[in-house]
Amino acid sequence: LNHEKMEEAREHINTLTKPVGSLGKIEELAIQLSGITNQVYPVVTRPGIVVFAADHGISEMGVSAYPKEVTAQMVYNFLDGGAAINVFAKQINALLKIVDIGVAEEINHEQLLHKKVKYGTNNYLYENAMTEAEATQALLVGMETAQQLLDEGARCIIVGEMGIGNTTTASAIASVITGCSVEEAVGLGTGISNENRKEKVSIIAKALEERKPIRNDAIDILMKVGGLEIAGMTGAIIKASEKRIPIILDGFISTTAALLAVLLEEKVKDYLIAGHLSKEQGHYHALTFLNKSPLLDLGLRLGEGTGAALSFPLLEAATNMVKEMATFQSAGIANERQEDK
Template sequence: MTIQAFNEEVITEASNHLNQLTKPVGSLGRLEQLAIQLAGITGEMRPTIEKPAIIVAAADHGIVEEGVSAYPQAVTALMVDNFVKGGAAINVFGRQIGAPVYVVDVGINANLEHQPIEHQKVKYGTNNFYKEDAMSEKDVEAAIEVGRLIASKRISEGHKVLITGEMGIGNTTSSSALIAAFTGIDVEKVVGTGTGIDQTGKQRKITIIKESLHKRGITNTLSPIQVVAKIGGLEIAALTGVILEGAEKKIPVIIDGLISSAAALVASELVPEVRPYLLIAHQSAEPGHHLLLNYLGVSPLLHLNLRLGEGTGAALAYPLLEAASRVMKEMATFKDIGL
């Protein structure tokens, strides 16, 4: 795949235009940086930000057998039903911004053929990576391809912005393991309480991840695909594909919290050229997220102490992209007002 470098002429043009608008130079702060990034992503000085689509990739994790989550695995399928019925937080925020929610079964450990969702199951959940590799390299590649396929489908339907979301009990454990593996940051610093485990549970989670990294032979000599196969998640791989496809097609992808950002990490390890395209919606309450954002060199748009996932933080950040676009398209310049 080919992800193009930002067009510097467009970046310069966008920056100059911002400086000519009827305001003190730089006075819109982070919003101006966002406007310039959107110009780089789209290749348009005045990018069109409209018709957002929320992609919720759902999958299960064998690692829950080790007691790393406060909720049982059955919750994944139950929450998919909640998404379908429109009762989840992401449905609420999706309605607020006019974004449909597309749920993708990429690896739920249940038969959900009766549900009106995207059926792209690679396998019925990952294996318990404390005992064996989470999946095969072919599974990882298939899940990434699912993400690219779904993203391409949404783009072809006219959606100009994609929002990443996920559902999968145990996915903070997989994400934390991936962050530690790729960044080299100590597991103790990465792991948080996830869905709400107590301190005893958190310590167990740390131990399980540390021992799993050792058992799976995680070293910096492995390829990104090999690392994801050993300790990753199917929904994380699918979101990796969404992020890569968006960048290749020059469509902004708003990346949610810890799990979606772990997918962004995988994407950047696979294709480093994707890094300038990364739009991280918010800084999660999970401690590993701040460390990951520093590693990626990305500043989040919001700080709301969220730790829900589903794409909720990314949906909340969408109006900021719309605002940045409107500033570029609708705000008068000093020349316009006769100065």
């Protein structure tokens, strides 16, 4: 972060026609965006959204409320414009890329970015989710896709995902990196029963015992539990932060990608904005570990980048505030009473 620009931004914001600090988090956001982009008047439009889709071998253990085929079916839905992320992307005039980074079946559609690394991960209860080479390749796919969005004009990156079973993998990652218990890292996913949730906890605990991912080694964690879409998001986050572009995290899964990105490069943390707090309980632990306070808290648990997209207008408002508001001086308004100070 450029702390000089942040100080300049703060001073400018304090001259705008409103009581100092009265726009709360919007002001803090504007200052963070100045530090990220190196501009007192930061720009975040157009936003670019990338949704990475992949399957998880662990889904054959029945950890999700939905069958595995739904991953591919939802990818078609993204490509046909019918999913929630399509609707919210359109509302904020975002560039939207759908990437097959590891769906278990072939998907044919001209709008799809075909970057399949593998036909879904292996079931990590029994073997590593992928090889080290595959993990690295998935990271590179993520970096490359983020670069493509930046080349097309994106000035803010939203990372989203689709992958039946991926809250299971995200819980494994969150537990390994943040040190919270598996119990704390597991929620109800897309809507499983409490009984199924208990099974999910014990499957993850057993898998972690078998795989023993190394806490501070992002590649090792990805190789052992996956997932391919999480690696893609990790790569995209790293690339965007390298280019001083703000990244809005979505829910639990994307935040575990951020945990991995921060392991790879500590400075990434400064470029992250938490779009919302998911209802999936592991998200709270992941955000706390990153020391991030979410912009929205709407009880969402969908993913796809939807919560991040919903929060985007707040970033836009922050940048518009800085750019368009009058100052006390330009508007000829009396400032605070002397005697009260």
